[in-house]
Amino acid sequence: MGLAKYIIRRAIYMVPLIIGISLVSFLVMYAAGDPIQLATAGNPSITEAQRQFLREYYGLNDPIPVQYLRWLDHFIHGDFGKSLYGGRPVNEIISSLVWETAKLQLISILLAFFISIPAGVYSAVKQRSAADYTVSSVAIFGISVPVFWFGIVLILVFSYYLGWLPSAGAHGAPYLWPVFGIKNEFLDELAHLVLPVTVLTFANLAYNVRLLRAGMLEVLRQDYILAARASGIPERKILYKYALKNAITPLLTLLGLSIGTMLAGAPVTETVFSWPGLGRAYVTASLRLDFPLIMGITMIITIMILIANLVTDLVYAWVDPRVTID
Amino acid sequence: METHTSSRAIDGANYKEVDIEMPPLLEVRDLVKYFPVYSKGIFRKKIVGKVHAVDHISFTVNERETVGLVGESGCGKTTTGKLILYLEKPSSGQIFFDGKDVVQTFSKGSKEEQLKLRRSMQMVFQNPYASLDPRMTVYDIISEPFKIHRHIPSNEWKDRVYKLLEMVGLEPYHAERYPHEFSGGQRQRICIARALAVEPRFIIADEPVSSLDVSIRAQILNLIMELQEKLGMSYLYISHDLSSVRQISQRVIVMYLGEIVEQAPTTKLFDNPVHPYTRALMSAVPIPDPKRKMNVIILPGEVPSPINPPSGCRFHPRCQYADQKCKEEKPSFSQVDVDHFVSCHYWHKFA
Numbered sequence: 001m002g003l004a005k006y007i008i009r010r011a012i013y014m015v016p017l018i019i020g021i022s023l024v025s026f027l028v029m030y031a032a033g034d035p036i037q038l039a040t041a042g043n044p045s046i047t048e049a050q051r052q053f054l055r056e057y058y059g060l061n062d063p064i065p066v067q068y069l070r071w072l073d074h075f076i077h078g079d080f081g082k083s084l085y086g087g088r089p090v091n092e093i094i095s096s097l098v099w100e101t102a103k104l105q106l107i108s109i110l111l112a113f114f115i116s117i118p119a120g121v122y123s124a125v126k127q128r129s130a131a132d133y134t135v136s137s138v139a140i141f142g143i144s145v146p147v148f149w150f151g152i153v154l155i156l157v158f159s160y161y162l163g164w165l166p167s168a169g170a171h172g173a174p175y176l177w178p179v180f181g182i183k184n185e186f187l188d189e190l191a192h193l194v195l196p197v198t199v200l201t202f203a204n205l206a207y208n209v210r211l212l213r214a215g216m217l218e219v220l221r222q223d224y225i226l227a228a229r230a231s232g233i234p235e236r237k238i239l240y241k242y243a244l245k246n247a248i249t250p251l252l253t254l255l256g257l258s259i260g261t262m263l264a265g266a267p268v269t270e271t272v273f274s275w276p277g278l279g280r281a282y283v284t285a286s287l288r289l290d291f292p293l294i295m296g297i298t299m300i301i302t303i304m305i306l307i308a309n310l311v312t313d314l315v316y317a318w319v320d321p322r323v324t325i326d
Numbered sequence: 327m328e329t330h331t332s333s334r335a336i337d338g339a340n341y342k343e344v345d346i347e348m349p350p351l352l353e354v355r356d357l358v359k360y361f362p363v364y365s366k367g368i369f370r371k372k373i374v375g376k377v378h379a380v381d382h383i384s385f386t387v388n389e390r391e392t393v394g395l396v397g398e399s400g401c402g403k404t405t406t407g408k409l410i411l412y413l414e415k416p417s418s419g420q421i422f423f424d425g426k427d428v429v430q431t432f433s434k435g436s437k438e439e440q441l442k443l444r445r446s447m448q449m450v451f452q453n454p455y456a457s458l459d460p461r462m463t464v465y466d467i468i469s470e471p472f473k474i475h476r477h478i479p480s481n482e483w484k485d486r487v488y489k490l491l492e493m494v495g496l497e498p499y500h501a502e503r504y505p506h507e508f509s510g511g512q513r514q515r516i517c518i519a520r521a522l523a524v525e526p527r528f529i530i531a532d533e534p535v536s537s538l539d540v541s542i543r544a545q546i547l548n549l550i551m552e553l554q555e556k557l558g559m560s561y562l563y564i565s566h567d568l569s570s571v572r573q574i575s576q577r578v579i580v581m582y583l584g585e586i587v588e589q590a591p592t593t594k595l596f597d598n599p600v601h602p603y604t605r606a607l608m609s610a611v612p613i614p615d616p617k618r619k620m621n622v623i624i625l626p627g628e629v630p631s632p633i634n635p636p637s638g639c640r641f642h643p644r645c646q647y648a649d650q651k652c653k654e655e656k657p658s659f660s661q662v663d664v665d666h667f668v669s670c671h672y673w674h675k676f677a
């Protein structure tokens with residue numbers, strides 16, 4: 001079978017996509033303004049000659065095609081250049097932040113996914129019951145409540161008033177956060193995760209539950225569910241084996257999309273909790289027109305989304321026999 | 327199953343001479359199903375009415391008999407089928423299968439008794455496109471009941487699945503395929519094979535051919551009849567298609583708005599329909615002869631809402647013979663012939 005061939009073909013299709021996306025991002029960034037002017041605007045002691053020197057130094061005076069090709073050449077060699085602010089290599093900045101963001105997002109996405117399964121199934125089975133309305137209300141609350149507001153309320157209650165959990169950052173080191181009086185690095189990390197993970201899980205959960213509930217309601221109406229009941233299959237097995245397998249596909253799509261966009265997914269949450277992550281860095285870089293960093297993060301996200309899409313398609317073909325890959 | 331099958335097959339050949347005095351295989355007594363109608367409120371649901379889906383119906387199905395259940399869509403045919411299998415909970419009434427109380431068994435009985443009943447009764451659904459799990463292979467679909475009932479040792483599952491496929495006119499290599507790879511007629515054959523997997527004595531066939539191509543219908547009907555001869559099966563054949571009912575059933579029950587209006591052996595019902603509703607239905611059966619003129623009786627109006635069924639005889643608003651008595655008084659069953667019953671005040675006018 002052509003699974004390897006299929007993956008290779010899809011990977012080849014990704015090349016023009018990546019080049020296209022990088023070109024568009026590059027042009028949009030160029031149209032947004034002069035990063036050197038922006039960076040030095042508040043500094044009256046800088047002269048026009050010094051600005052000119054900086055532009056020359058970062059290659060901003062060359063024609064755009066030349067600049068783009070130079071960037072592309074470096075990109076192909078795995079080098080994203082240096083940040084305009086502080087001069088740290090972009091590769092180093094990204095690798096120091098990517099893990100923190102991935103940790104926060106993966107935990108939240110998976111938590112939301114696994115909580116939504118029993119919640120979605122239950123509210124579909126008990127459609128129009130008080131429990132269903134409760135689950136739906138919580139879900140709608142999760143969709144409609146703004147992350148910055150909910151995050152700040154949590155900080156206010158659990159950090160400021162109760163003092164149970166840290167309000168900012170991913171690590172307390174060197175001052176570790178005591179969990180039940182115990183201080184160690186693992187518990188410290190967990191304590192820092194609780195609030196941002198709660199906010200993100202809540203936001204993700206809402207969509208998951210609504211999608212699964214709708215899917216289950218649709219599937220439970222089908223005659224093959226009646227046929228399964230008629231042959232005496234226990235109700236639990238009917239729900240979680242037969243119905244769920246058919247209702248879960250939209251959830252897998254959402255899971256694939258969330259994992260694809262997760263690195264850029266939570267700038268607001270990261271900002272509220274001063275989380276040292278990529279989302280926050282992306283927003284800061286965009287405001288400063290720090291083009292090497294913007295391009296670096298854009299490309300990482302692009303590649304992640306393309307890979308997640310490919311994996312989602314493969315998972316689809318695996319769970320649904322009607323979908324074939326070729 | 328070998329000996330079982332063959333002994334039944336011998337008996338099955340003379341099923342038409344079945345002794346009338348034998349206790350019926352299935353007996354439905356005064357069966358009622360009301361569905362609640364809820365108000366539109368968001369938080370508090372209030373019951374504002376009820377749909378009279380099945381309203382005090384009684385009938386029997388004998389061993390090795392096919393009983394046709396006909397009526398327009400929405401008259402409660404399918405609900406009746408689901409009630410018998412306890413896929414819907416009856417509001418009241420009794421169902422006896424081979425002397426066992428179905429409602430009692432499923433509401434209070436032990437797990438084993440329930441499984442035993444599940445093994446004796448099966449259903450084939452109307453839409454073969456919705457009644458097969460798209461994520462399962464044909465083999466998994468047909469062998470699933472084996473896992474539940476354990477009536478066949480697991481090393482014989484494969485042979486049994488192949489045999490069932492053969493019985494319904496499919497090939498062993500079809501077992502590894504998924505439902506979407508089959509046509510409607512083939513899917514219905516798979517559904518029949520799944521129903522047969524538990525070795526049932528009674529199958530409720532809910533419009534098994536109405537969603538199929540006309541050219542395929544005869545094949546499936548023949549298969550159903552063939553299985554009856556081979557396995558001594560009994561059927562409740564639910565349909566709105568009178569031609570197929572005539573072809574397949576020995577006895578016919580006519581339903582209108584949740585109630586039975588007439589029941590009789592097939593030939594009597596088709597030759598001498600008594601109830602005005604049955605007469606209108608019969609007149610609409612197409613005659614495959616372009617030279618003969620059809621005298622179709624057109625019923626005025628629509629089927630009334632089952633939420634507020636008409637008083638007296640439910641058919642009175644659409645009946646050209648109805649008078650004040652029909653409006654006020656519910657007709658009881660009158661016996662037209664030894665096995666022909668009709669629920670009409672003025673049946674003797676039409677008999």
